[in-house]
Amino acid sequence: QQGMGIAAAGMYAQLTTGKPARIVTRTGSRRRASQVLVSIDTNRNRPELHGKKTVDWRVPHGTRVELTMEAQHRSGAHSVEMYLKLTAIANPHVTLHYVDPDENVVTFERSSSRLPALPVEIKPHPHGVELGRLIAMLRNTEHKSLGKFLKEEFSRVGTKTASEIIERADRGLTTRSYSRRVAKKQAGALYRAIQKTKISAPTSDCVVPIGEELMLQGLRKEVEAELYLAVCRPPAVYRGNPFVVEVGLAYGRPGGGHELDDSGRIVKLQSPRAGVEDLLSHAGEPVTLLRFANRVPLLFQQGACVMTKAVVDTNWRSYGLNQPKGSLPQAAMVLMLHVASVWVPFTSESKEAVAAYPEIEREMSLALRECGRRLRTHVKKQQRLARELERRTHIERYLPHVGMALQEILDIDDVRRDALVERLDETLHHQRKV
Template identity: 30%
Template sequence: MAQATFEEISASDFFYRNRDIAGLTNPSRAIFVAIREIVENSLDAAESQKIPPDVYVRLSYEGEATKETQIYKLRVEDNGSGIPPRFIPSAFGQVLYGSKYKLKQARGTFGLGGKMAVLYGQITTHQPVFVTSSTGQEKIYSFKLMIDIQRNKPIILDRKVLINKDHWRGTIVEFTLEGDYLRAMPKIIEYFKQTAMVNPYANITFVDPKGRLYKFTRATTIMPESPKETMPHPYGVDVELLQRLIQITTCTNMLDFLKGHFHRVGEITAIKFLIFSNLISFSCREHGKIENDQIKWVDSRPSCPSCGKTAEYSSKNPKKLSHEEIVRLMQNLKKYKDFLPPDASCLSPLGEDLLKAGIIKELKPEYLVVHQRKPSTYAGHPFIVELAMAYGGDVPKRGTFVIYRFANKIPLLYDEASDVSYRVISVMNWRRYKVAPEMPIAIVVHICSTKVPYKTVGKEFIADRPEVRREVANALREVARQLQHFLARQEHVHMEKKRLGIFSKYLPKIAEFSTTLAQQKRLPDIDKLLKSVQKYGAEES
């Protein structure tokens, strides 16, 4: 009789066995994902300090691995915040350890990507990762690490401390991995180009295994406002999160608990919600207990219906909630309609000016229109849609719109057809805007959110959420309208040029022929006439 065996596996082990979900599906995809994850960590590290990022990436050939794959060494240097020495081993050697579990917008979400890349490098080449970092203080710390996959723990092979004479700040990561650069190359170059587009304040340098240099120079040093950390919004919580919050809270009643741990919940909202979920009781000094539905609001205070005096109230200690009560609380939090929508201070959109700068830098369009929507929410998560349409210039002519998708400043390069933006763009009635897919038009969609609704861990496309779809569609309509005006104006100018061209071609000829016919010596003065058509043209436009 066969016996099932049960064993616990570590997070590292889990991801080792299931690396597909992080996008490391094949050698060409792996090298792309590795570069992307490390570069994004670097960009986040610089942005968190409001430092215009300088990221240097070098991929060098180390040798053959198999017939189709090679061993590469990846080195990424940044000028970001640097990592305090005590966190370095875990930051690179322990999966699901990270700085990104708080609620603010960041590129990474799972604290997974960078480590997955390192893990992938280790399992394909059995080489350690070298991490050098300094926060700009007196010392530079250098680590040589490997991951103990079964225990999900870093193994420190070597540790060096250097004097930081020049007060260098930043992080250098270097590790080897197996991959297929030749096949990954187009996506990698595209990734850098698009990253440069949404990070116009970054200098990005890439040296590829053939020694070719790709340099993306910043167009500005202005950076978007850093996002603020926020508490979770009531609509976005689940039972697990509630239990964790209850565990750590120091509040002794539900009112303070709600006020203290949730986004945009104040005294009145909290009381009203507690009335709604029947977790509060009121009494009056003179008239005794008041039923919840009898409460009268006087000057924004719950008051006694008989005397109008402010009522006293008490609510349960959250730590005493039963499991059933917690589940009901979670359900009520989702059901209650009057919570204020989350504000967007936790988001860091690029803003219209920066997005413009980035697109101009990379596409040099003839015309560009950028639009940022007001913050909106889905399931308690705030998000902002930024959308741009670029016409002409270096925009490639493909016979269809060129779509650049970004989420939290990350370019999304795979599975375009599954993305919500693609769907919105393809169902749009473009004829209404006199816009045709044959025109050289690029559409840039940037969605930023504390929780981007990715469909997969691989961060490739955004799920079709009705709220997100609506915002993208509205933004698209707005920019399309403006593009339509531009195209109409351009058409007019074109016609006007053509018209003037015709006049200036034929009037001199008429003058010449009529002079010969009339046997005159001097040509008639037609400048006045030519000017009159020009002036007429200018008035018309």
């Protein structure tokens, strides 16, 4: 189950089979690979290394971790294969190979060779610091004056902002007050002053979102649909922590919609590729909801997640979809929601759902509405095309009869009659507006 962590996974393997973890690593093609067996000393809570040696390994560089455990291998929405499939969607730069217990090999090929940008380390934002941490920072700082402490230990705090905070705190504090001698009551006043002071949001380069382009690539690679949309919101802040919300959408079964070709004729959209596993729900069924936090799929506790709440609270009926009250919308659609943050507020230690902070829910709602507006344009276009196709089909049935009537009235031969019917057909498809 997601959220165990490698330490807990190794512990579970050791408890169920008694076998240590086997780790093989190689830093370059000119070096031999190193192998070590790692077990956990449960009494002292520390690792124990066994049998370290060099081995031959065909992989030029990388690390391999092997765990032998007792577990149930299942298929379906909560399976290992589904977890990897969703990981491939959120990480289109990664190629994944999976061998199941029956020796079947499943490969998720990368669709992009562009690696994500590395996050930049930033100092804590004042609005995200708790009182206890502020007191600890005051005790351990190397900056003697309080003004210098605020400017150097926090992000987005300049000389003017530091002076404003200290002046608002009062309690006899000045910019020259000795940081390590600030009393607890003074620290409390300083903390309250920080919360009341308007401070610029932290920079977003410490957060690495997927991006609209890569999100679309990931969806196209793993989901067959007729329409793909992606929205990446500007960086926002909750409790001083920067975060970015992204929403992707794959709508409509391939072959189910229509489009205008270059000649002005209405034609069916391309049919799906054979053998592609289907993530799309069917029309009349709830949409498939894919939730991610920092590119990691969230498979469990969907009902407890703020992402689900944001989707349910969005009025999808105004965007052309059916939606029972208090439920997910119904359509052949996949909704992908992603939260990227330096600190994702999970509801529990298992990291299965994101807590409902108002700031996060608001950004989710705004992104969903933007996707909904673009989706509505597509849905209305499909409805217009369907109505127009029905009209044209109805008119086309009478064109041969019109041709025969004109032949009789104009006294023309069959060749001219057929040419006239063809011209009428071209006029029908070229001059009627959609």
